[in-house]
Amino acid sequence: MAANALNDLRNNWELIFAPAIENASAAMSAWTNGDVSLALDEVREVEVEEVAAALDLTDELSTMVLLGIGGAMGGQLILSFDRDNACRLIASLLNREVDRDEAWNELEISALQETGNILSSAYLNAITALTGRRLWPSPPTVTEDYAMSVVGQAVMTQALTEDRVLLCRTRFSRLGQRVxxxxxxxxxxELLQLLREMAATL
Known part of the structure; x- marks a missing residue:
């Protein structure tokens, strides 16, 4: 693909996802009393084997909130962070210290689940408005696992029919500092194809 055409497609992808990121950022800011915001880094399609490198995923354990996408078209949303950042988030939401070396209790896990629910609901509401196809998040699950493995499994559905997968990089900031x-x-x-067709017509 020519360089100009590739740049146009990337710009169109960003137009597709900007409202979802803006919605999610507003929801997260409200949920965290202004502590956390989001911004769109880039959206592009990459080869399946390049996913881990493109997302800067490491082979270290990550805390993840996993949410399926309900609706006629589906997919998955994964919110991931290291344990230190997860503990800082929980502490700020519950207004008390959280020991990173202790197992989380039900209330602490619930705080992470609700974060994933609020973030994904706002994100998918924007995608629904854009596509006209109603999408909603499944109940969130919190897990500690290797992000490379979990994301690799998530993109396998796309990889069965696609040589390239869509990646949307999102930048998070907390108290003005990138995290x-x-x-x-x-x-x-199916949802990827719909979004691709919409991006091509912008």
Whole structure:
């Protein structure tokens, strides 16, 4: 693909996802009393084997909130961060210290689940408004696992029918400083095709 055409497509992808990021950022800011905001880094399609490198995923354990996408078209949303950042988020939400070396209790896990629910609901509401296809998040699950493995499994559905997968890089800031969080949107092949057609017509 020519360089100009590739740049146009990337710009169009950003137009597709900017409202979702803006919605999610507003929801997160309200949920965290202004502590956390989001911004769109880039949206592009990459080869399946390049996913981990493109998202800067490491082989270290990550805390993840996993949400399926309900609706006629589906997919998955993954919110990931290291344990230190997860503990800082929980502490700020519950207004008390959280020991990173202790297992989280039900209330602490619930704080992470609700964060994923609020973030994903705002994100998917914007995608619904754009596509006219109603999408909603499944109940969130909190897990500690290797992000490379979880994301690799998530993109396998796309990889069965696509040589390239769509990646939307999101930048998180907390108290004005960038933090190592990731929001990973993995649409189903059907939703990806719809979004691709919309991006091509912008």
């Amino acid at each position: 190592e969080w990731n929001l990973i949107f993995v649409p189903s092949p």
